[in-house]
Amino acid sequence: MSRAVSSEDTRSEAERPGPKPAPVPEGSRPVSVKIQRFNPEFDDEPHWETFEVPALPTDRVLNLLHYVKWYLDGTLAFRRSCAHGVCGSDAVQINGINRLACKVLLKDMLAAGKQTTITVAPIKGLPVQKDLCVDMEPFFEAFKAVKPYLIAYGNEPSRERIQSPADRERFDDTTKCILCAACTTSCPVYWADGSYFGPAAIVNAHRFIFDSRDQGAEERLDILNDVDGVWRCRTTFNCTDACPRGIQVTKAIQEVKRALLFKRV
Amino acid sequence: MSTESMALDKPRSPRRPAARRSNFELHSWVFMRISGVLLVILVLGHLFIMNILDGGVHRINFAFVAGRWSSPFWQFWDLSMLWLAQLHGTNGVRTIINDYARKDTTRFWLKIVLYTSMVLIVAVGTFVIFTFDPNIPAD
Numbered sequence: 001m002s003r004a005v006s007s008e009d010t011r012s013e014a015e016r017p018g019p020k021p022a023p024v025p026e027g028s029r030p031v032s033v034k035i036q037r038f039n040p041e042f043d044d045e046p047h048w049e050t051f052e053v054p055a056l057p058t059d060r061v062l063n064l065l066h067y068v069k070w071y072l073d074g075t076l077a078f079r080r081s082c083a084h085g086v087c088g089s090d091a092v093q094i095n096g097i098n099r100l101a102c103k104v105l106l107k108d109m110l111a112a113g114k115q116t117t118i119t120v121a122p123i124k125g126l127p128v129q130k131d132l133c134v135d136m137e138p139f140f141e142a143f144k145a146v147k148p149y150l151i152a153y154g155n156e157p158s159r160e161r162i163q164s165p166a167d168r169e170r171f172d173d174t175t176k177c178i179l180c181a182a183c184t185t186s187c188p189v190y191w192a193d194g195s196y197f198g199p200a201a202i203v204n205a206h207r208f209i210f211d212s213r214d215q216g217a218e219e220r221l222d223i224l225n226d227v228d229g230v231w232r233c234r235t236t237f238n239c240t241d242a243c244p245r246g247i248q249v250t251k252a253i254q255e256v257k258r259a260l261l262f263k264r265v
Numbered sequence: 266m267s268t269e270s271m272a273l274d275k276p277r278s279p280r281r282p283a284a285r286r287s288n289f290e291l292h293s294w295v296f297m298r299i300s301g302v303l304l305v306i307l308v309l310g311h312l313f314i315m316n317i318l319d320g321g322v323h324r325i326n327f328a329f330v331a332g333r334w335s336s337p338f339w340q341f342w343d344l345s346m347l348w349l350a351q352l353h354g355t356n357g358v359r360t361i362i363n364d365y366a367r368k369d370t371t372r373f374w375l376k377i378v379l380y381t382s383m384v385l386i387v388a389v390g391t392f393v394i395f396t397f398d399p400n401i402p403a404d
C-alpha cells in the first residue's frame with residue numbers, strides 16, 4: 001500500500017500537500033493520554049477521550065497536552081501561561097491527584113515495559129467551562145473575602161516598615177502561594193460545600209495575620225472563625241499533598257486555629 | 266492611604282454575609298476534642314465492665330443493673346456517658362449535614378429531626394437514670 005503511494009509521489013515529505021504528520025521525536029515511546037473532555041455547546045456531560053502521544057522521559061505532562069492540541073485535536077482547551085511552575089495556571093488532576101501539568105515529569109510516570117496511561121481531568125469542585133478549564137471566580141471570591149492585603153491604621157510611617165528575620169520567618173511558608181487552586185480543589189469539604197473558604201484563602205489570610213507589620217489580624221480571624229472558616233477543616237492533609245510549592249497548608253490552617261483558640265497571634 | 270484601603274475593601278462586593286463574630290464553631294470544635302477523650306475512657310471502661318470483667322455479659326440481669334445504679338458513682342458515669350455521647354454524636358452529624366445538605370430547607374429539616382431525636386433520647390435516658398426503681402415487682 002505505502003509503496004504504491006511513494007512510487008507515484010516522488011516529492012519529499014515536506015513538499016507533499018495536506019496536513020503534516022505529527023512528529024515522533026527520537027527515543028520517544030507512545031503513551032495513552034486520557035483526557036476528560038467537555039464542550040458546553042454540544043455536551044450534556046463530560047466524557048473521556050484517549051490520545052496516543054509519543055513521550056520522552058524529559059517531557060512534562062504539559063508537553064503531552066501541547067502535543068494533543070498542536071497535532072491531534074486543536075479543540076482541546078486548557079490553561080497555561082509561564083509553563084514553569086510559577087504562574088499557577090495549569091493545575092489539573094493528573095492520575096487523580098492535583099498537580100501542575102508543567103511540573104510533573106514523564107520519567108516519573110512511565111511504567112517500565114508496559115503501556116502507560118495518564119489521565120488528565122479538570123480540578124474538582126469548581127464549575128467546568130470547557131475541557132480542562134474551570135471557572136476560578138468562586139475560588140478568587142473566597143480569596144478576596146479574607147482581605148489578602150496589608151491593613152495598617154494610623155499615620156503612614158516616614159520610614160520603611162522594618163521587620164526582623166524572626167518575625168518574617170513566621171509567615172515565610174505562606175508567602176509562596178501562587179493561587180493555582182490545587183489545594184482548595186483537593187479538599188473534600190470544599191467539594192461537598194463550596195461556601196467553605198478553602199485552604200488557599202486561609203493560607204493567604206495566614207500570610208497577613210502573622211505579619212508583624214499588619215494590623216488587620218483580628219478582622220481576618222473573625223472572618224475565619226465563622227461557620228465557613230477554619231473549623232470546617234478536617235485535617236485530611238490533601239491540601240498539603242497537592243501544593244506544588246510545598247507549602248505546609250494544613251499546618252498553616254492549624255496555626256490560624258491556634259491563634260483563635262488562645263486569642264493570641 | 267486610609268481612603269485607598271477603604272476602596273480596596275470588598276472590591277467586587279462579595280456574596281458572603283459579614284462575619285457573625287460568634288465563637289460557636291470554635292466552642293463546638295473544642296467540645297468535640299474534649300468529649301472525644303472523655304468518651305474513650307467512659308465507653309471503653311463501660312465495655313470492659315459489661316463484657317469482660319467477672320464473666321461478662323452472662324452475669325448482667327435486672328439485679329446487676331439495679332445494684333450498679335444504687336451507687337451515685339455509676340449513675341454519674343452513665344449519665345455523663347449518655348450526655349457526652351449524644352452531644353458529641355449530634356455535633357458530628359450536624360457538621361455532616363452542614364457539609365452535604367445542598368438546600369437550606371433540607372438542611373433545616375434534617376437538623377430539626379436530629380435535634381428532636383437528641384433531646385428525646387437525652388431526656389428519656391436522664392429520666393430513667395434518676396428515677397430508676399429497683400423494687401419493680403417482676404411479673
